[in-house]
Amino acid sequence: MDLAVVDLSRLQFALTALYHFLFVPLTLGLSFMLVIMESIYVMTRRPIWRTITRFWGVIFGINFVLGVATGLTMEFQFGMNWSYYSHYVGDIFGAPLAIEGLMAFFLEATFVGLMFFGWDKLKPHAHLFVTFMVALGTNLSALWILIANGWMQNPVGAAFNPDTMRMEITDFMAVIFNPVAQAKFVHTVSAGYVCAAVVVLGISAFYLLKGKHKGFAKRSMTVAAAFGLLSSLSVVVLGDESGYALTDNQKMKLAALEAMWRTEEAPAGLTLFGLPNLEDRHTHFEVKVPYVLGLISTRSIDKPVEGILELVAVAEDRIERGVVAYDALEKVKADPTDMAARGQFETVRNDLGYGLLLKRYVEDPRAATPDQIKQAAWSTVPNVPLMFWVFRFMAGIGFLMIGLFGTAFILCTLRKHETKWFLRLAVLAIPLPWIAIEAGWLLAEVGRQPWAVEGVLPTFLGASSLTVAHLWTTIICFTLLYGALAVVEVGLILRAVKKGPFAEQEAREEDAAAEGEPAVA
Template identity: 65%
Template sequence: MTLAAFDVVTLSRLQFGLTAMYHFLFVPLTLGLAVLIAIMETVYVMTGREIWRRITRFWGILFGINFAMGVATGVTMEFQFGMNWAYYSHYVGDIFGAPLAIEGLMAFFLEATFVGLFFFGWERLSKVQHLVVTWLLAIGTNLSALWILIANGWMQNPVGAVFNPDTMRMEVSDFWALIFNPVAQAKFVHTVSAGYVTGSVFVLAISAFYLLRGRHRDLALRSATVAASFGLASALSVVVLGDESGYTAGENQKMKLAAIEAMWKTEPAPASFTLFGLPDADARTTHYEVKVPWMLGLIATRSISKEVPGIEDLVKDVEIRIRFGLMAYEALEAIKKDRTDAGARAKLEATSSELGYALLLKKIRPDVLNATDAEITQAAWSTVPPVSPLFWSFRVMVGLGFFFIGLFATAFFLASTQRLETSRRFLTIALISLPTPWIAAELGWYVAEVGRQPWVIEGVMPTFLAVSNIAAGNVLATLIGFVLFYSALAAVDLVLMIKSIKMGPDRLLGQSGRTPRDFDPAPTAVAAE
């Protein structure tokens, strides 16, 4: 790709994509650690054992470091909607802005309030009061994710909204349809479950590090047991809820699903799932396929009789939708000339759902009503996202999902049989597995967002139309600045985490010694708790 190819659209996408990926380094761990800490403090309140208080406070400090970095990287993302994506904000701001505003008022302030009470309320609140604070903090982090994913889910499946030709904007027609969007709900439960897996792997890996070093075994054994139990349930949930995401994609984002599967032609129902293959976009085929019969059909349609359409058939369908969209575009032009044209308004109302497909032609020619058949075909093929990157990203992500199930199941078995501390090979595997949930999470984000290109709003607004009218050089300058700044923040976060982990709970919490009550002489006593 040459420098000339980096226009304002490409640079704006790069900037938002990179800042989102940096931000998502911190979000999953925040989600997972918040709930794990709440579980650990619950055990403390129920048992009254001081060791669980120390465990909660130790992991809470690591949570605080990560939380601060997450806030710092997340704030700028919302400003980019106004700076880099001004037309997008103008066109759908009435819809997209509502869940973002609710997230700020309800969830973010809830988090900010209770994170302060969590850290400074240990000596000022009773046990039960502090436990309530911790659970409200965990709920706040999940609510924050909920409203963000409602906004994002609407971009993937724009329900509850209509186009108003008088304002030339999308407007809310059914707020409850927006809130209970099936795509948003599926994304929420899948994302938070992935966050729980991330938090559990983090706790398990750090606990394994301590056990391998023979340090802080009282904390490490208990923490690893909690992480194994919660992580196993979460990893199983990720796989099950991933199936739900596959079903919603089969219902609402058929092109994304076909690209993920590198399915160029429609197969007889029920479609097979491709375990392995080499997608060839030029030849429009996939070489050396290894398939599992029926699996894709069951996931995507929940039946054995419904077809999963291939890319070529979907492109033909898009061509038809573009032609209907041109009818809507023509009616809209007539309304601009005569606001009282009832015939044009009726025509637009009947075809407005396809207006966005006509807008795809604007990347090819400004006078879309004069588009040729070849240009309509070209526009239709532009709706196919990059197949090979999606194909492999999805498979690596799914493979890691099943790896997490095996990891936590093994940890749970070893902890239950009091053999975790002596299984050094497993502890080594757990430690080196530390980065894997972030790899899976970033790949999941990539599949979700790149899979819907060329749409910024599926079927409504092409990405290239959503950008601000600013110079590409300005975007490039801020892109470089963000990358440097966020890289520095990530480095600071890593250094602080490593330093805190090496210090351990005794030095970190200002407790140089341990009482007999804090220490158990045998792993059996730990597991019994």
């Protein structure tokens, strides 16, 4: 496999995934914020809450359409750019994606039209139910997609079949209740809720700074403050749960994001600052908080956290066993009735993926030299400086969000919505959740390398047989198309904000005035 093709395929998928995830968080969060706002309308029957719900529903709709369009492209890439990956693990990976399409996507697609066009045709309680079903479908979509992604991080409930030469499901319930997938789901949707709350808070602050739509803005700001505070707190708590899931399932990722080169005895400390050095394999000028990492990753004060060097040694042992597994598998392919080879394969089958890492350096892993085995073992270490700094950047924004929404909640409680310095801060904070969320995806995907599926299939073996020219053509086309779509979406949202929440009512009044009739509110 041409590694340039692999790298470009990874770049293309990364660009489309990161672009797609500009829309997903806002959709996740706004859907349930709409449920909250409309619930207040149904309970109070005050027209202002109907106006609030409809305005934020417009923002949701613009974002929803772009999210669907970019998500479809991602799914096509599994067949176009990652055909061997799809062949090798499609039986497992394809099931959650199929369920997401059949159950979650059709659920939200069915009800989203009713939500937008049913305001004057459905009773308030019925319309609230429709809005809730849209929110449920949106979040169920995220659940099934993250179950698929979680399986790539922690491939449970599946086994390699030497007769079909593919991975197959052995326990679908284990795939669904994968602890990594569940931790990723709650952490990801909470981050989406924070994103939506920041957008509502920031746009409301903008209106208050301009002295426009004050009643609308203050109510929206209050909902955003309460929803955002709960969500930002849950992101930190559930991030702790994600750290605990890494301890058992992705030890190398945990060691890399902490730049922990050697196993740290209990209780392990959390590094606040340091300068990871790849040459001497040491982190200089470390500033640590005692006990914290041990509590997060092991839920104890008496268990060590394994370091990179020790994990590389483990990988080297597994690669050597993987060579034995590869040899036994080749014998089974040559003679399916060779029971001795089958028996040998069963003893080391879990290490086959590690043996396949050698294919990057030698065509037949059985011919690998000790130096190539060491090289393959070190390839299991992701980019340590990138992991280290991206994690701290993401975590720093997370704590800033708690401070932002804590302040907003206090000001709204004291009815000091128009505090100028805070309103300016709220507007400036709008991009921060997206930056943190994209950083989180970088951590998840870069930290999994060199694996497409952790411990099962190396990334470089999963790509399709494409050419560099093909990939550059599609990357350029996607970039131009998505760039145009981004301009369209931002333009539509800015136009909706500029028109304001009462644009529809004002238009009716203007039409009524032109016809000499009283407007109907």
